[in-house]
Amino acid sequence: MTEHEALFLFLMAIGAFFMPFISKRLLLPAAVGEIIYGIVIVSVLPHGENQLEMVEYFSALGFLILMYLAGLEIDFDRFRDLSRKEFLLYVSVFIPVAVVAWYLSFYLNLHWSFAIIFFTSGIGLLFPVLRDTELIKTDFGQKLLIITMIGEILTLAGLTIFTIISKYGYTINSARQILYLAVFFIVIYLFMKILKVALWWKPNLQSVFLEVGNTTETGMRANFVILFAFVAFAAVLEIAFVVGAFVGGMMFALVFAGRDGVLDKLGGVGYGFFIPIFFISVGMRVTFDDFLQKDVILLALLIITSLFLSKAAGTILLLFSSIPKQKLLLVATGLSFPLTMLVVVSSIFYDLELIDKMQTSAVLLASMISAIIFPWIFKAFAAVIMPDEDVR
Template sequence: MSLISFAIIATLIALAPLLSSLTRIPCVVVEMLLGTLATYIGIFHENESVRYVAEIGFLILMFLCGMEVDLKSFKTLKNEGLFKNIFAYFCILYTLSISLVLLQKLPFIYIVIFPIMGVGMIMTLIKEYGKDYIWLNLALKVGIFGELLSICILVGINGFYTYGLSLELSRTFGVLIIFFIFIALSFRFFRVVFWWFPTLKNLIVPQEDQSNQDLRFSAMLFFIFISIVLLLKLEVALGAFIAGMIIATFFGNRHLLHQKLTSIGFGFFVPFFFVHIGTTLDLKALLSNPQLFKDALMVVTGMLGIRLIGCFLVFRKFLGNIKNVVLYAFSDAMPLTFLIAAATLALQLKIITQENYYAFVMGAMIEGIVFMIIIKLILNYWKKEKK
């Protein structure tokens, strides 16, 4: 039965680019829609094997996101004065989120949900549109900080609702801080090592190699860091993200390796994840309960609204025009993977109900589908000079 499920998803993955080119709808949107349709008409049934592969797809997406993080490029943030702006942006997001939750008398988990960030969908935008847009480059840089902050918050929520205000919660945060310090020191150490022994890089990841040593080394890093964070009881995506950062920082000039990993990820595993996301949406439940759609729209409008306000107040001058501000807000308001991760965690901890979970998933789907289409329409029909 599981092989049939894999065959169905593989078929949908193969059909998605064809339908995307015919309809001009972004490929990731088509993948999610096909997954939703497959579940709705009853040809796909969930099983453990599919969930595991989808989880690997999510982690590979986080790995590829980490590969876009060139730590050297972040030195320019200080020269551009963006560090203070990014800090101010996050302060505005969380202030607006708290105000919105108090005014609307929403559950406190929404304080975390509205500003949550992830770079998964930003990666798909970069894959589709390249890196030549100022708003997309800014979205990636801010998204990286936001994703790390979101991971820390998810770890904190899990610890608080699992252990309460106890020494165990302090231990969880202590482990997280020590882990970050260890990673920072390791980066500095290996930077010195590779500076003194430059041939070591070529030994680890050869320029020309028939045995695919580069892929083997990347796979080793990927699974080792995932295993480390699992042992430390931290958010698993953090391990995959840091493994990708190591590749980008120390082997960023290995363009062939980047192409290989991107082809493997976006050729199967990442589309598998997005199709699986589509299959988690229960259209029958949605159609029988319109309130779920209203709740999903509230999540979507809240997430977009606070970003529009925050971006206009903080990044208006840097981005140069309103078009870039709007594009940035839409690109930043699609934390599909982390929104669903937060909803799943909240459901497991019984912070939200099953109906709330469906609303969050629907909200993530609306953002991933509608916002991607809106971005495409703005780029095509809002004629402004690209900056």
């Protein structure tokens, strides 16, 4: 570790500690505050490329933990409570979303990667908004969570397939990589089936994966083993690391129902340090001057508008669901601020050189603005549309 890296890590640790308090005072999501803090750091102490390998290492680890937690937080019990008809209807919501997202990227003369950006859905910021408004306890809040979970899974699936095609083109190599992806999921599925049977025969084994708070923290160790096992398996098959981490968390959530202790403990480690480092390092890729460029501002506004229009198109199919028509605007708004997933998608596309620095700056600016205005609009609409729900 160099002195330069040690200084940046110290500044990042300070930001990881103070930014949640400052962000709360400024009525900003913590991730937005951390990205802004990263921009401040790089503006005050600029650094050259490849000079902060240790910072990049911590950032990459935070990225993997973030995606593992994204999969781990999926509550499959909610899906089991749905009828097959209702589940298929919620999945079909994202067909018009995909169509409109693709059309808008073509109409605006943007790279196809923006279709994925416009399609992106994520549960990261929606959950605390529903909890703050106490809609998490309502039937509508639960259904909106399920729809968003489906959108997040489809976002990662589409991101994986299209990045493979982007890397290898429409060639036999692409077909081979997609075949590897299929093999990856089949092997994981069979492994989880075997693990479920083993746990049924010997339920005491669950404590190895779920026990936290003891001196050895076996639950935490087991989760890190699973995380890196899935990442390594994905690397062997030349699949994106992010897919391995997300699927690892998702499979753990599918097998182990009583994972709240692990989720809290791992979330404390991740959100306490490593994940803020990731968001701060994302902010270090841009400067305030980048955000002040006319092209960046215009593109950011187009991204925000496209996010909402594509999600609004998807709510048309919900006219055939049990969700009241007057609440469909809330669904469209609730799906339009996928802050964490937008940052993840833009980071992957930037690393793959599918979007340039100007476009990355626009996506980051759009993700931060949407994370500020759409939750406020959601809460305001909810208070008017659902007065009987005692919305806060």
